[in-house]
Amino acid sequence: MTLRPILIHPDPRLKKVADPVSEITDDLRRLADDMLATMYDAPGIGLAAPQVGVLKQMLVMDCVKDEAAPPRPMVLINPKVVWSSEERNVYEEGCLSIPEQYAEVERPAEVEVAWTGLDGKPQAERFSGLWATCVQHEIDHLNGILFIDYLKPLKRQMITRKMVKLKRDRARA
Ligand code: K1U
Ligand code: ZN
Numbered sequence: 320m321t322l323r324p325i326l327i328h329p330d331p332r333l334k335k336v337a338d339p340v341s342e343i344t345d346d347l348r349r350l351a352d353d354m355l356a357t358m359y360d361a362p363g364i365g366l367a368a369p370q371v372g373v374l375k376q377m378l379v380m381d382c383v384k385d386e387a388a389p390p391r392p393m394v395l396i397n398p399k400v401v402w403s404s405e406e407r408n409v410y411e412e413g414c415l416s417i418p419e420q421y422a423e424v425e426r427p428a429e430v431e432v433a434w435t436g437l438d439g440k441p442q443a444e445r446f447s448g449l450w451a452t453c454v455q456h457e458i459d460h461l462n463g464i465l466f467i468d469y470l471k472p473l474k475r476q477m478i479t480r481k482m483v484k485l486k487r488d489r490a491r492a
Contacts, residue, residue, distance in 0.1 A: 320349075320356045323371040327489075328417050328482050334463045337367075337374045340396045343439050347377070351394045351437060354379045363415045365453045367460030370416050378457040382449045398434035398458055401443070403427035410452045412466045418485065420478045424469050426455050 326333055340347065350373060358366040358379055365380035376397045383391050408428035413421045430451050433443040446454050456466060467475045 320352045322360050323353050323357050325357065325361065325366075325370050325415050326372055327486055328414075328465060328467075329479055330416075332369055332372055332374065333416055333460070333465060335369065335374055336463050337369050337376045337461045339376050340435070343396070343435075343437060347375075347396075348437060350375075351377065351379060355381075355392050355394070358415075361415050364449070365457045366415065367457045369460055369463075376461050378454075378461065380450075380453050380457060382453050384449070394437050395432070395434040395454070395457075396437065398432050398454070398461070400430050400455070400458060401433045402431035402445075404429040408452065410449070412452065412456060414456070414466055416460075417465065417467060417478060417482060420467075420481065422466065422470055422474065422478075424452075424456075424466050426452060430455060432458070 350368065354366050354368065354371060357371060364382045365378065367378040368375045378395050378398060379393065381390050381392045404427045406428040407425050409423050409425045411421050412424045428451060429445060429447045431443060431445045432454055433441065436442050467478050
């Protein structure tokens with residue numbers, strides 16, 4: 320298992336629509352293991368394949384907050400939101416591709432998502448709370464959408480400028 324570098328915004332790969340997965344291969348299983356390890360290491364509660372430079376429709380997440388509770392690592396291949404609640408929820412989101420920047424984003428409070436598991440079987444589940452926020456944030460990544468795309472242009476530009484500077488400073492170090 321390998322920790323993969325996480326792309327930092329702005330990067331053209333974070334703005335592309337990822338390709339559907341057509342076959343579950345050993346390479347894809349390795350990618351899922353690497354993504355989970357990279358997510359836990361960051362630390363984060365979710366990670367989408369484009370964030371590690373792989374333009375495939377796959378995401379991982381684990382939103383278990385209680386440290387005494389067992390972890391619940393999930394791998395979702397070709398996930399689709401098949402139902403959204405009318406009720407909406409505001410959550411202060413972060414993103415591993417936009418480090419140390421947080422902003423409130425409003426999304427449906429509950430969603431039902433259908434996907435293919437690593438075993439190739441179809442699955443579906445209704446998510447609420449942090450799980451609902453996270454799965455929508457990650458599915459957005461698969462469609463080239465970042466949480467800052469929901470913010471006012473001025474705030475988005477300010478964050479983007481900070482990220483350009485962060486990347487420049489990291490490249491110099
Ligand atoms: O997709 C990503 O960049 C991961 C992102 C997921 C996310 C966070 C908050 C709301 C929606 C989606 C993160 O994991 S940012 C880090 C984070 O939220 C966190 C880190 C350590 C402990 C708990 C949370
Ligand atoms: Zn993100």
